[in-house]
Amino acid sequence: MKIIIVGCGNVGATLAEQLSKEGHDITVIDTREQLVENISTSCDVLGIVGNGASFSVQSEAGVGDADLLIAVTGQDELNLLCCLIAKKAGGCHTIARVGNPVYSREISFIKEELGLSMIINPQLAAAREMARLLKFPSALQVDSFAKSRVDLVNYRLEESNPLCNMKLKDMGSRLRCDVLIAVVERGEEIIIPDGNFELKAKDTISIIGNQAKMVEFFKKLGVPTAAAKNAMIIGGGRTSIYLTKQLLDMGIRVKIIERDEKHCEELTEMLPKAMIICGDATDKELLMEEGLMETEAFVATTNFDEENIMLALFAKSCSKAKRITKVHRISYDEIINNLDVGSIVYPKYITAESIIKYVRAMKNSIGSNIETLYRLNDNRVEAVEFLIKEDAPVVGIPLQDLKLKPNMLIGCITHRGKVTIPKGQSVIEVGDTVIIITTTAGLHDIRDVVR
Amino acid sequence: MNYSMIRYILSSVLGFEGLFLLLPAMVGGIYGEKEGWIYLAVAAGSLLLGMLGRIKKPESSVFYSREGFMAVSLSWIILSLVGAVPLRMTGEFPSYIDALFETISGFTTTGASVLSSVEELARCTAFWRCFTHWIGGMGVLVFIMAILPLSGSSSLHLMRAESPGPSVGKLVPKIKSTAMILYGIYIIITFCEMIALKIAGMSLFESMTLAFSTAGTGGFGLVNSSIASYSLAVQIIITVFMLLCAINFNVYYLFLIRRPKEAFLNEEVRSFLLIVFVSAALIAVNIRADYSSIFMAFHEALFQVASIISTTGFATADFNLWPEFSKMILVTLMFVGACAGSTGGGFKVSRLMIIFRSVKNEILSVTHPRSVQKVHMDGRRVPDNVVKTALCYLATYILILMASVLVLSIDGYDMTTNVTAVMATFNNIGPGLNMVGPTGNFGDFSILSKIVLMFDMLVGRLELFPMLVLFAPGMWRIPARKAEKKKSGMNL
Numbered sequence: 027m028k029i030i031i032v033g034c035g036n037v038g039a040t041l042a043e044q045l046s047k048e049g050h051d052i053t054v055i056d057t058r059e060q061l062v063e064n065i066s067t068s069c070d071v072l073g074i075v076g077n078g079a080s081f082s083v084q085s086e087a088g089v090g091d092a093d094l095l096i097a098v099t100g101q102d103e104l105n106l107l108c109c110l111i112a113k114k115a116g117g118c119h120t121i122a123r124v125g126n127p128v129y130s131r132e133i134s135f136i137k138e139e140l141g142l143s144m145i146i147n148p149q150l151a152a153a154r155e156m157a158r159l160l161k162f163p164s165a166l167q168v169d170s171f172a173k174s175r176v177d178l179v180n181y182r183l184e185e186s187n188p189l190c191n192m193k194l195k196d197m198g199s200r201l202r203c204d205v206l207i208a209v210v211e212r213g214e215e216i217i218i219p220d221g222n223f224e225l226k227a228k229d230t231i232s233i234i235g236n237q238a239k240m241v242e243f244f245k246k247l248g249v250p251t252a253a254a255k256n257a258m259i260i261g262g263g264r265t266s267i268y269l270t271k272q273l274l275d276m277g278i279r280v281k282i283i284e285r286d287e288k289h290c291e292e293l294t295e296m297l298p299k300a301m302i303i304c305g306d307a308t309d310k311e312l313l314m315e316e317g318l319m320e321t322e323a324f325v326a327t328t329n330f331d332e333e334n335i336m337l338a339l340f341a342k343s344c345s346k347a348k349r350i351t352k353v354h355r356i357s358y359d360e361i362i363n364n365l366d367v368g369s370i371v372y373p374k375y376i377t378a379e380s381i382i383k384y385v386r387a388m389k390n391s392i393g394s395n396i397e398t399l400y401r402l403n404d405n406r407v408e409a410v411e412f413l414i415k416e417d418a419p420v421v422g423i424p425l426q427d428l429k430l431k432p433n434m435l436i437g438c439i440t441h442r443g444k445v446t447i448p449k450g451q452s453v454i455e456v457g458d459t460v461i462i463i464t465t466t467a468g469l470h471d472i473r474d475v476v477r
Numbered sequence: 478m479n480y481s482m483i484r485y486i487l488s489s490v491l492g493f494e495g496l497f498l499l500l501p502a503m504v505g506g507i508y509g510e511k512e513g514w515i516y517l518a519v520a521a522g523s524l525l526l527g528m529l530g531r532i533k534k535p536e537s538s539v540f541y542s543r544e545g546f547m548a549v550s551l552s553w554i555i556l557s558l559v560g561a562v563p564l565r566m567t568g569e570f571p572s573y574i575d576a577l578f579e580t581i582s583g584f585t586t587t588g589a590s591v592l593s594s595v596e597e598l599a600r601c602t603a604f605w606r607c608f609t610h611w612i613g614g615m616g617v618l619v620f621i622m623a624i625l626p627l628s629g630s631s632s633l634h635l636m637r638a639e640s641p642g643p644s645v646g647k648l649v650p651k652i653k654s655t656a657m658i659l660y661g662i663y664i665i666i667t668f669c670e671m672i673a674l675k676i677a678g679m680s681l682f683e684s685m686t687l688a689f690s691t692a693g694t695g696g697f698g699l700v701n702s703s704i705a706s707y708s709l710a711v712q713i714i715i716t717v718f719m720l721l722c723a724i725n726f727n728v729y730y731l732f733l734i735r736r737p738k739e740a741f742l743n744e745e746v747r748s749f750l751l752i753v754f755v756s757a758a759l760i761a762v763n764i765r766a767d768y769s770s771i772f773m774a775f776h777e778a779l780f781q782v783a784s785i786i787s788t789t790g791f792a793t794a795d796f797n798l799w800p801e802f803s804k805m806i807l808v809t810l811m812f813v814g815a816c817a818g819s820t821g822g823g824f825k826v827s828r829l830m831i832i833f834r835s836v837k838n839e840i841l842s843v844t845h846p847r848s849v850q851k852v853h854m855d856g857r858r859v860p861d862n863v864v865k866t867a868l869c870y871l872a873t874y875i876l877i878l879m880a881s882v883l884v885l886s887i888d889g890y891d892m893t894t895n896v897t898a899v900m901a902t903f904n905n906i907g908p909g910l911n912m913v914g915p916t917g918n919f920g921d922f923s924i925l926s927k928i929v930l931m932f933d934m935l936v937g938r939l940e941l942f943p944m945l946v947l948f949a950p951g952m953w954r955i956p957a958r959k960a961e962k963k964k965s966g967m968n969l
Binding site for chain 2: 028046051052053059066067070071072
């Protein structure tokens with residue numbers, strides 16, 4: 027597909043990289059020459075320097091026969107204008123990034139009236155992910171599948187955990203619990219395990235199951251499953267505002283520490299139920315005074331990635347709080363993962379993921395039968411939801427006899443709205459949806475799954 | 478430096494050369510020449526080597542501009558070394574150096590020959606000579622890119638190193654599609670010329686080889702007298718196609734996507750055509766007395782001008798005998814060269830325009846010291862680093878030119894011969910003046926001079942820096958894999 031991306035910031039660059047890898051024709055537009063240059067040297071994309079909202083720049087980028095325009099500059103209004111002009115000029119699908127909380131309640135109105143295909147809000151998406159994590163603080167990451175009927179939880183095995191040194195085939199009989207371990211991350215390696223796989227301490231496992239079963243599973247393991255009762259948020263940016271709203275709705279008490287006095291006042295106005303503290307979070311005394319030792323959750327959302335990481339590391343040293351760190355800019359993913367800063371939320375990846383989902387769905391109408399797509403473990407694992415049609419080669423065969431390609435796993439089967447975690451005897455029927463967990467990127471059809 | 482990736486690319490080049498060599502083998506088969514078997518053997522060897530080199534896939538796909546430049550320059554060297562083997566094996570060339578000179582001259586689309594009589598060559602050799610022009614014209618790596626799946630960043634670095642012109646522009650987002658479009662246009666132009674020549678009364682073999690030779694702006698012909706012995710219609714067709722191939726191919730793409738307005742506004746092409754017609758008119762007036770009519774004088778002038786400025790190097794007249802003024806115009810045109818993004822060589826019109834404009838800015842800033850000036854092309858600002866590279870290019874160009882002339886002068890020939898021999902090879906034109914004029918050849922030079930000229934041809938075709946980078950300190954060290962290991966070690 028021909029896709030135009032306006033804005034080459036973090037989100038734009040991530041999108042350009044990932045979409046060009048998926049084989050789309052990407053043209054990027056930005057006014058900043060250096061950024062355009064950087065992207066067009068590192069990825070196979072065409073770069074154009076100019077204002078993305080200008081008609082002549084857009085037509086130079088080929089808006090006339092483009093399929094999709096994605097506007098992800100830092101300015102909401104500019105993004106909307108880009109989309110409007112593209113819509114009139116080329117009649118293509120448009121996706122705009124709109125992040126201002128002022129607009130957030132009017133999103134559906136804007137989307138309908140301006141005829142946009144999708145509006146993304148990286149900060150809101152990040153906040154949603156953070157809230158999900160705080161609901162279940164033991165997890166490193168929580169994703170929801172199959173219309174939120176199934177959860178996928180990432181969990182790091184500590185040495186005391188009973189699962190350590192257990193083979194997966196023994197797990198069912200010992201724990202009597204209907205969940206599935208789909209992915210294991212051991213050091214740098216990502217493994218899709220089979221029955222003979224033995225878990226070890228410090229593995230990060232991804233577990234699939236419905237919410238009730240998941241809670242049961244963790245209770246059996248002796249892991250606390252209750253949501254956090256209070257949270258300390260550093261930084262009063264947009265992410266923080268969205269997050270606070272959600273946490274307050276969940277009944278979690280929130281304390282925001284923000285440096286700028288004037289902004290603090292705005293925050294108090296916007297979030298009357300939250301406690302706003304004006305002060306510098308890098309000040310140790312202040313954190314202690316505000317009860318870092320007692321807090322159950324610590325979220326670092328300042329605009330400086332380094333500061334967030336430092337704060338999370340500090341919080342680790344002096345409290346048992348659940349830590350969430352926002353990392354937006356820097357790209358040393360491997361190193362940050364090894365620092366043990368708790369859960370890390372990357373707004374740029376979340377945004378890219380939801381757009382890629384949309385792009386694949388657009389392509390869907392051209393042929394493949396993907397319903398939804400999720401990316402896990404820093405994009406190294408994909409969970410793809412397929413709708414099973416009559417000609418699919420997996421219908422009617424018990425799973426134990428089905429020959430899947432290596433590094434593929436059937437995560438769950440939804441049969442008439444009921445979710446089951448597959449066993450050897452399970453059979454896939456026409457009309458079911460299945461979730462395939464795989465380390466092979468870019469699955470397009472259920473046929474690609476079997477040998 | 479990621480050597481395994483470079484090995485992989487070089488093997489692909491070898492494999493494709495093997496495929497290309499099958500064509501002269503086929504020609505040999507059609508005409509029942511025993512030389513065809515030699516081509517077949519070399520083709521098989523080259524294919525085999527290429528396949529062997531491609532068995533092991535490179536573990537790391539790290540590929541930066543350093544690797545790109547090295548892969549391109551080594552590719553061209555290997556391409557020439559292997560391409561020369563059959564020429565020597567058929568016994569038509571007295572030594573391997575001569576065969577190599579001829580092959581490099583072919584691939585770099587120079588068209589300078591060491592042979593004194595071209596007519597004696599076997600048909601398959603004559604075909605291969607002209608076909609090397611066609612391959613070299615658009616670049617063999619661009620061809621590979623259009624066919625093989627290479628990762629985006631690696632092909633971008635390859636394209637940058639191989640494509641002519643001050644800055645590389647993609648036509649469409651994907652480099653693979655860009656390469657395919659370029660080759661598509663190239664093939665169409667070649668095919669059109671073939672048909673035109675066939676209609677003008679040539680045999681299929683003649684029209685094919687000459688079309689290859691013209692489209693690649695090479696200059697190897699089938700007879701010693703180049704194009705002079707053919708009919709007027711053929712000469713006019715060749716003039717038109719020489720000019721067409723010297724024009725930036727992006728312009729044709731603009732026509733293809735129905736944006737002709739932008740195509741006509743392209744400043745480089747307009748300047749190019751202006752230079753061509755003004756020079757041709759001046760020469761026509763200058764040589765009027767020697768020809769029967771003003772039309773013939775203009776025709777001869779235009780053919781020679783088109784041939785020199787497009788860096789093809791065909792000739793219909795021995796311009797060595799023309800008046801000094803006309804000769805000087807032609808020598809100046811040697812320096813100008815074709816448009817960027819064409820199959821022609823030389824200094825490139827756009828680069829000259831950038832330099833002239835920055836010189837103009839410099840003069841202006843003397844009278845208005847505080848004025849802010851930028852170089853513009855096609856209504857757009859030329860980035861400062863492109864201007865800087867163009868100026869550096871000029872300096873390097875002159876240095877290499879001087880050094881080469883110095884080495885050539887050891888042989889003791891006259892200055893006009895030496896200077897024009899270097900200019901003709903360095904700019905990938907072919908014929909120079911005096912001894913290396915349209916009727917002469919490069920055979921009499923010493924081995925040292927031939928090596929220098931071969932180097933000049935390669936340097937000229939790849940636009941200086943890719944070849945020079947091979948001699949840069951530190952280029953051959955620092956394996957990229959080692960650097961990677963270090964990184965993963967840190968993670969553990």
